[in-house]
Amino acid sequence: MGNKMWGGRFETGPAAIMEEINASIDFDKVLWKQDIQGSKAHVEMLAQRKIVTQQDAETIYHGLSKIEGEIETGTFTFSRSLEDIHLNIESRLTEIVGSVGGRLHTARSRNDQVAVDFRLWVRDTVDSLNIQLAGLQLALATKALEHAGTVMPGFTHLQSAQPVTFGHHLLAYVEMHGRDRSRLSDARRRLNESPLGSAALAGTSFPIDRDMTAKALGFDRPMANSLDGVSDRDYVIEVLSAASITAIHLSRFAEELVLWTTPQFAFITLSDKFTTGSSIMPQKRNPDAAELVRGKTGRIVGALNSLLIMMKGLPLAYGKDMQEDKEPTFDALSNLSLCIAAMSGMVQDMVPDVKRLKKAAGAGYATATDLADWLVRELNMPFRDAHHVTARIVGLASNKSVDLDRLSLPEMQSIEPKITIDVFKVLGVDNSVKSRTSYGGTAPNNVRQQARKWLKILAK
Numbered sequence: 213m214g215n216k217m218w219g220g221r222f223e224t225g226p227a228a229i230m231e232e233i234n235a236s237i238d239f240d241k242v243l244w245k246q247d248i249q250g251s252k253a254h255v256e257m258l259a260q261r262k263i264v265t266q267q268d269a270e271t272i273y274h275g276l277s278k279i280e281g282e283i284e285t286g287t288f289t290f291s292r293s294l295e296d297i298h299l300n301i302e303s304r305l306t307e308i309v310g311s312v313g314g315r316l317h318t319a320r321s322r323n324d325q326v327a328v329d330f331r332l333w334v335r336d337t338v339d340s341l342n343i344q345l346a347g348l349q350l351a352l353a354t355k356a357l358e359h360a361g362t363v364m365p366g367f368t369h370l371q372s373a374q375p376v377t378f379g380h381h382l383l384a385y386v387e388m389h390g391r392d393r394s395r396l397s398d399a400r401r402r403l404n405e406s407p408l409g410s411a412a413l414a415g416t417s418f419p420i421d422r423d424m425t426a427k428a429l430g431f432d433r434p435m436a437n438s439l440d441g442v443s444d445r446d447y448v449i450e451v452l453s454a455a456s457i458t459a460i461h462l463s464r465f466a467e468e469l470v471l472w473t474t475p476q477f478a479f480i481t482l483s484d485k486f487t488t489g490s491s492i493m494p495q496k497r498n499p500d501a502a503e504l505v506r507g508k509t510g511r512i513v514g515a516l517n518s519l520l521i522m523m524k525g526l527p528l529a530y531g532k533d534m535q536e537d538k539e540p541t542f543d544a545l546s547n548l549s550l551c552i553a554a555m556s557g558m559v560q561d562m563v564p565d566v567k568r569l570k571k572a573a574g575a576g577y578a579t580a581t582d583l584a585d586w587l588v589r590e591l592n593m594p595f596r597d598a599h600h601v602t603a604r605i606v607g608l609a610s611n612k613s614v615d616l617d618r619l620s621l622p623e624m625q626s627i628e629p630k631i632t633i634d635v636f637k638v639l640g641v642d643n644s645v646k647s648r649t650s651y652g653g654t655a656p657n658n659v660r661q662q663a664r665k666w667l668k669i670l671a672k
């Protein structure tokens with residue numbers, strides 16, 4: 213026997229391997245809520261336009277509500293032989309309400325149905341990721357305010373560069389996640405159009421009201437071209453692209469947490485809640501959560517790649533290839549959500565070692581730029597000359613294995629006679645960060661101001 217939903221022309225059922233490759237119910241069942249939501253909007257419109265009778269519409273609507281209850285309470289039986297979520301629900305509807313259930317699919321195809329369901333699901337997910345990211349920003353900005361004056365080494369090339377503040381470092385991620393959120397919001401704005409009513413690909417001859425269903429489902433408007441409506445997945449690709457960039461931001465910070473918690477750095481400690489021990493080495497505190505945030509970036513970026521490659525070369529309109537859009541998307545976005553949650557937890561609980569950070573901040577002649585700037589400002593030297601003089605002073609300190617502020621004045625003067633005792637004021641790390649008052653710079657007052665600005669934005 214052929215499939216009971218479309219088996220009219222079929223004499224035999226599918227080969228077992230056909231069911232294996234074709235059925236999507238194992239993963240697309242998560243779309244059940246959106247599927248019922250879309251069907252309810254559709255049937256209300258069909259009644260309003262007198263395409264089905266009011267009575268039939270009510271029967272169908274109640275049947276759908278019953279199915280909703282069954283799925284919610286776990287009594288619904290999903291069947292692989294019914295391929296996907298759409299056919300599973302429609303088939304159960306007919307079981308419950310009889311042949312009138314078959315009227316639901318008037319002026320509709322699974323092609324626009326799946327396009328609606330997935331858009332709704334992606335939209336809901338974007339909204340919750342956005343809220344989660346705001347939570348992470350709040351955790352970062354709160355820590356940043358607390359540590360606006362905590363000096364730490366700033367690196368370029370992972371070599372000591374200039375001292376910065378811990379708060380400044382955290383606020384860099386607040387900015388990045390701000391852009392991540394704005395990318396998600398942009399994508400949401402573009403995706404919020406309804407494909408419902410595109411039908412299989414060409415629209416329908418029934419007098420449907422696409423504005424009505426679009427409105428009922430919270431879309432801004434119906435999509436203007438039915439071929440486009442059933443055949444593009446650019447909105448998922450956009451969201452996965454925003455998700456990938458977000459994941460990369462999370463991964464960079466995760467890498468820093470891994471580095472900072474290693475005993476050779478020991479810049480911060482993560483709480484017991486976000487570390488694990490080793491079964492053989494009793495001294496270990498492994499930053500597994502951070503490592504997994506870093507590691508999961510692979511599958512998130514991978515999902516973006518999957519969809520780009522799956523879509524490439526598909527002729528209009530719908531192709532079954534597109535069923536492959538779901539697993540990577542579900543996987544990527546649920547893992548991203550997990551990563552944001554884990555990162556928020558780690559940030560809330562992490563404790564920087566203020567003393568050690570300060571000591572490390574001075575290592576590697578990190579105030580050499582401050583010395584060069586002093587030579588420019590006080591001795592009116594061209595910066596290139598100041599750079600040269602500073603390099604020689606650093607060389608001297610290095611030969612003596614001391615920090616810059618441990619050289620004596622005569623030692624400095626042996627390289628540049630005009631240097632005065634005043635120079636020692638700029639060689640300390642606290643003064644170094646305090647002097648970086650340019651907009652966006654690391655001066656504690658700047659950092660405090662920026663952290664407060666963000667806390668205010670995030671409280672809205």
Ligand code: ARG
Binds near residue numbers: 326534
């Ligand atoms: N399960 C399908 C998908 O995810 C639904 C659409 C099927 N359409 C079709 N004409 N076979 O894409």
